[in-house]
Amino acid sequence: MSELVAMPRLDDGEIVLRAFERRDVPVVLQAGKDPLIPLITTVPAPGSTDEALDWVDRQHQRLRDGLGYSFCVARALDDRALGQIGVWPHRHGHGRAVIGYWIAPEFRGAGVVTRALRLVSAWGVDHPGVHRLELYVEPWNEGSWRAAERVGFLREGLMRRWEAVGDEPRDMFMYSLLPDDPRG
Numbered sequence: 001m002s003e004l005v006a007m008p009r010l011d012d013g014e015i016v017l018r019a020f021e022r023r024d025v026p027v028v029l030q031a032g033k034d035p036l037i038p039l040i041t042t043v044p045a046p047g048s049t050d051e052a053l054d055w056v057d058r059q060h061q062r063l064r065d066g067l068g069y070s071f072c073v074a075r076a077l078d079d080r081a082l083g084q085i086g087v088w089p090h091r092h093g094h095g096r097a098v099i100g101y102w103i104a105p106e107f108r109g110a111g112v113v114t115r116a117l118r119l120v121s122a123w124g125v126d127h128p129g130v131h132r133l134e135l136y137v138e139p140w141n142e143g144s145w146r147a148a149e150r151v152g153f154l155r156e157g158l159m160r161r162w163e164a165v166g167d168e169p170r171d172m173f174m175y176s177l178l179p180d181d182p183r184g
Helices: 022-032 049-064 112-125 142-151
Strands: 015-019 069-075 081-089 096-103 132-137 154-165 168-177
Touching: 015 112, 022 049, 022 069, 022 081, 049 069, 069 112, 081 112, 096 112, 112 132, 112 142, 132 142, 132 154, 142 154, 142 168
Parallel strands: 096 132
Antiparallel strands: 015 069, 069 081, 081 096, 132 168, 154 168
């Protein structure tokens, strides 16, 4: 992503990817109670309302600072926040961007990740300056890596002790999606 542009709104009729708003604090608070989300993201655990509001403000600052796009994943029907998905370009100008996401526990298993990943990937892989999207998933997280595969991401291998989850380095499957890859 050569240059970050204004936050887009992406919509498939079932879910919407949009900027976070202050009214999305309940999903941030819910995510902060999850045993894993705060270990691998910046979601505060077990955050207060003020900490959750600060987190929402930081999501907007990321775009202003050129760090990437942090989308709220919301239900199209009522615009209720379900989670977060982000696209984070590498700062080295290599045309790569990393995708990361979380969905609040009560919304898992309903295809939300697949829909959000499909939307953000179609947008991200066509973004000027991007020729590769990457994501990393712990091997035990079958729901997450199956969603990536449904969208068209290809598993490239196992990255041993690739990412710290809390204080522990963990293995991660590495997935990629290129502009000319078939999409699911």
